Amino acid sequence: MEIFEKIESEVQSYARSFPCVFNRAKNEFLYDDAGNEYLDFLAGAGTLNYGHNNDAFKPALLHYIESDGISHGLDMHTKAKEEFLHALNDKILKPRDLNYVVQFTGPTGTNAVEAALKLARNVTGRENIISFTNGFHGVSLGSLATTGNSHHRGAAGTSLGGVSRLPFDGYLGDEVDTTEYLDKVLCDTSSGIDLPAAVLVETVQGEGGINAASFEWLKNLEKVCRKHDVLLIVDDIQAGCGRTGSFFSFEGADIKPDMITMSKSLSGYGLPFAVVMIRPDLDQWKPGEHNGTFRGNNLAFITAKAAIDTFWSDNQFAQEIQAKGEYISKRLEAIVEQYGEGNFTTRGRGMFQGINCVSGELAAQITQKCFKNGLIIETSGADGQVVKFLCPLTIKQENLEKGIDIVESAIKEVCAKEDEIPEDNCYFDTVYLQEAS
Ligand SMILES: *Cc1c(COP(=O)(O)O)cnc(C)c1O
Numbered sequence: 001m002e003i004f005e006k007i008e009s010e011v012q013s014y015a016r017s018f019p020c021v022f023n024r025a026k027n028e029f030l031y032d033d034a035g036n037e038y039l040d041f042l043a044g045a046g047t048l049n050y051g052h053n054n055d056a057f058k059p060a061l062l063h064y065i066e067s068d069g070i071s072h073g074l075d076m077h078t079k080a081k082e083e084f085l086h087a088l089n090d091k092i093l094k095p096r097d098l099n100y101v102v103q104f105t106g107p108t109g110t111n112a113v114e115a116a117l118k119l120a121r122n123v124t125g126r127e128n129i130i131s132f133t134n135g136f137h138g139v140s141l142g143s144l145a146t147t148g149n150s151h152h153r154g155a156a157g158t159s160l161g162g163v164s165r166l167p168f169d170g171y172l173g174d175e176v177d178t179t180e181y182l183d184k185v186l187c188d189t190s191s192g193i194d195l196p197a198a199v200l201v202e203t204v205q206g207e208g209g210i211n212a213a214s215f216e217w218l219k220n221l222e223k224v225c226r227k228h229d230v231l232l233i234v235d236d237i238q239a240g241c242g243r244t245g246s247f248f249s250f251e252g253a254d255i256k257p258d259m260i261t262m263s264k265s266l267s268g269y270g271l272p273f274a275v276v277m278i279r280p281d282l283d284q285w286k287p288g289e290h291n292g293t294f295r296g297n298n299l300a301f302i303t304a305k306a307a308i309d310t311f312w313s314d315n316q317f318a319q320e321i322q323a324k325g326e327y328i329s330k331r332l333e334a335i336v337e338q339y340g341e342g343n344f345t346t347r348g349r350g351m352f353q354g355i356n357c358v359s360g361e362l363a364a365q366i367t368q369k370c371f372k373n374g375l376i377i378e379t380s381g382a383d384g385q386v387v388k389f390l391c392p393l394t395i396k397q398e399n400l401e402k403g404i405d406i407v408e409s410a411i412k413e414v415c416a417k418e419d420e421i422p423e424d425n426c427y428f429d430t431v432y433l434q435e436a437s
Contacts, residue, residue: 091312114290130164166193218255232255234257267300273304351393360385389403391403
């Protein structure tokens with residue numbers, strides 16, 4: 001442990017929440033070097049939708065390495081890339097009547113977002129990008145400019161321009177459709193919002209607190225984009241790859257984004273991998289204009305193809321996710337009703353759900369208690385006020401139940417303890433003030 005304090009940077013974050021040394025993982029479990037078992041409801045922040053070291057993909061990866069398959073090939077054509085593209089086209093795009101070309105960017109989500117923003121600006125000749133309150137799109141400067149969170153933005157040390165932020169679905173309450181506001185400011189040449197190249201949106205905001213946009217809002221958003229000839233980019237980096245109950249998170253809204261960014265669970269195995277899917281006529285890149293040494297990770301091609309073949313050749317996996325999602329909804333609603341004292345609310349879609357505990361302090365107490373009881377679970381939202389349920393989609397039902405049980409007893413304990421705190425405690429003020437506003 002000592003070495004981490006001695007020479008690893010202060011920038012560490014998840015490591016602070018879960019202070020132990022992990023050295024093995026299988027499916028929905030992590031193990032530390034003392035042999036303790038932890039149920040993983042963080043799943044690499046949505047990178048391990050198929051769990052750790054999934055046996056459905058591991059042999060393919062081992063075989064590829066064993067037979068001296070290409071590990072690194074810049075962006076050269078490889079057999080592994082060819083087979084991944086076939087799987088993606090035949091099993092994901094064509095059955096959904098989607099037609100995109102694929103750009104392999106550097107292997108992080110933020111690089112895919114950078115590429116999408118650059119292309120949108122270059123194709124339209126406009127600079128402005130619309131992104132939304134509480135949106136998270138990565139921390140390199142271009143993406144960071146579209147990210148809402150002031151903690152992350154504050155680290156830039158330079159101005160973050162070229163972006164206008166608008167209220168996400170629900171930001172002004174359930175009654176207000178914020179796409180009407182978007183339409184209005186784009187109609188008004190004196191609104192102060194320059195006609196944008198693109199609108200960049202998460203269908204369910206992951207880091208921003210599991211805020212799910214309604215399908216109706218997404219449909220309206222697409223309409224406003226079409227009306228003003230503005231590109232629609234869906235950042236499906238966290239919500240994609242089945243998390244919300246379909247491969248792409250926007251399928252239920254029946255929209256066709258002009259570009260889609262994907263990363264996190266795309267490789268299936270936790271390997272770094274990111275792409276932008278681009279409407280073919282927008283693919284106006286000149287060769288090498290957006291490059292990078294690690295464009296397309298050949299090991300990831302192998303496991304990404306295996307993930308598509310294993311889980312997305314038919315509709316069965318999507319149905320399993322939806323069924324588990326309904327179970328999660330029911331359990332979380334019951335927990336909120338029983339212990340939330342009218343303050344807590346549930347949020348999310350599919351297996352992308354959370355409990356809003358209103359107070360970040362309270363949410364942290366809950367997740368810390370969970371960790372003591374063998375469950376790894378994190379918070380999200382501006383103040384870390386949302387306990388975020390992000391277990392592998394492949395989790396066994398009994399372990400899903402077990403994990404939620406652990407959260408339930410943590411909430412029960414923490415909320416019971418809070419009752420003993422005198423009412424002039426400032427923590428209570430915060431809760432009630434936010435509740436009242
Ligand atoms: C994680 C995430 C990113 C950034 O991906 P990195 O690999 O961390 O750069 C971008 N957008 C969304 C929606 C994300 O969840």
